[in-house]
Amino acid sequence: MGKATREAYGEALKEIGGKNEQIVVLDADLSKSTKTNVFAKAYPQRFFNVGIAEQNLVGTAAGLAASGKIPFVSTFAMFAAGRAFEQIRNSVCYPKLNVKVAATHAGLTVGEDGASHQAIEDVSLMRSLPNMTVLVPADEEETRQAIAWAAEYQGPVYIRLGRMSVDNVSPEGYVFAPAKAAILTEGNDVALIANGVMVMAALEAAKMLAAEGIQARVINMASVKPLDEAAVVSAAKETGAIVTCEEHSIIGGLGSAVAEVLAEQAPAPLERVGVKDTFGESGKPKELLAKYGLTAADVAEAARRVVARKK
Structure with missing residues (x-):
């Protein structure tokens, strides 16, 4: 960690x-x-x-x-x-x-x-x-x-920025640039587009899915605005299924930004993992992530749903 x-x-x-x-x-x-x-x-x-x-x-x-x-x-x-x-x-x-x-x-x-x-x-x-x-x-x-x-x-x-300690996920030689996403794992069955603490969950979910024969492309989208629209369009066309992962409301954040690009440029099935139009509550960070559906297991389940929708 x-x-x-x-x-x-x-x-x-x-x-x-x-x-x-x-x-x-x-x-x-x-x-x-x-x-x-x-x-x-x-x-x-x-x-x-x-x-x-x-x-x-x-x-x-x-x-x-x-x-x-x-x-x-x-x-x-x-x-x-x-x-x-x-x-x-x-x-x-x-x-x-x-x-x-x-x-x-x-x-x-x-x-x-x-x-x-x-x-x-x-x-x-x-x-x-x-x-x-x-x-x-x-x-x-x-x-x-x-x-x-x-x-x-x-x-x-x-x-x-966050309060909780997070894993180091940036690959060796990584260079940050606005409007430039980082592809952390390759895969053409589904794309997991995440940022912040949810990148850890997306990477863990990709491992779970790989054990089932589902190859997930994990994309770290640190720049929400400007968004790397080309990475979203490529993911949509090459995988045909998208999951967004954010520690934020699914309204107006990363999920919405990706949905806008998909609607205008490359329609594809989309599942949004995030806070579902509700307030949080007091609790331990990991317990809250679990209660509000922001774990690796939740991301993997969303990926299974969206893959099924494209068939």
Whole structure:
């Protein structure tokens, strides 16, 4: 088991902060949890704790970006995407300012903090905004590269990060790029398109399916917007069956993005594994993933259903 993506984020911030003095970091009194405290200790003059005031957090970042700085702002995903939505929309995306929103503690795997803190609609909210890039890295290496890329890119970026430790799934030599999916396993019977913590589940599901003679192509789709439409179309045409896997509502996130591409460019049977239009609850992360149907077994079962539909 590797690190949580929030931990990789903290380390990546410190690394890029040493290379570029224009990078500043802002937090809403959660730096120990979001891991921006790593940057704060290394570069205290470029770290700003605005307190429990997420709307001001984003507004201040917008002002710093307009002054030529490269601000990374962090808080829990629920507060970043939810409480500060208007500020992200009107103060960051509308003028296309160079603000990076790195939101941690996303999804059900926040665990015991419960439904009020489990952001399962943040990707949908951020994906709907013009000028916004939306990234959901799967592991430590992909997070590190995504943060480094975001620091160089000119424009708003939303990076979704988690609390739970995850396996290292990035292949040797992996290079992150927006709108570029990574094919982790080959297969022409069904395609499992996943991101974030669900990439682990997709890979495990592929092993289960292989034992049954079903060859699954596992695709890590870290970039939800822009989406790698070519990878989706190829998967649809070459496998004829698609399963999307996300730790997010099936409404508006990865599943919806893939469904839109399929409907317009390459119709194929689709099953969406994700949270089914409901709120979460307090519990252990793995127990919650099981209760809400986000395990490898659930992905494998969805794959069996979608394969049957194409026959």
